[in-house]
Amino acid sequence: VMEGVKEITRNGAKFLDGQEKEFDAIILATGYKSNVPSWLKVKN
Known part of the structure; x- marks a missing residue:
């Protein structure tokens, strides 16, 4: 990290x-907004 x-x-x-x-x-990667939570489902 610099x-x-x-x-x-x-x-x-x-x-x-x-x-x-x-x-x-x-x-x-300016303005990046992750949409991972919308398609990554975690099983409890």
């Missing part, structure tokens, strides 16, 4: 704590 993203770079991202990491892909 602290907040400061900047997206050509090869990855720079983070607020100064670290820079390379990534093959970055997946943005």
Whole structure:
């Protein structure tokens, strides 16, 4: 788990704590709302 993203770079991202990491892909999941409870039923 990383602290907040400061900047997206050509090869990855720079983070607020100064670290820079390379990534093959970055997946943005803003506004995600799970509907799992509507179809996943748990037996007691």
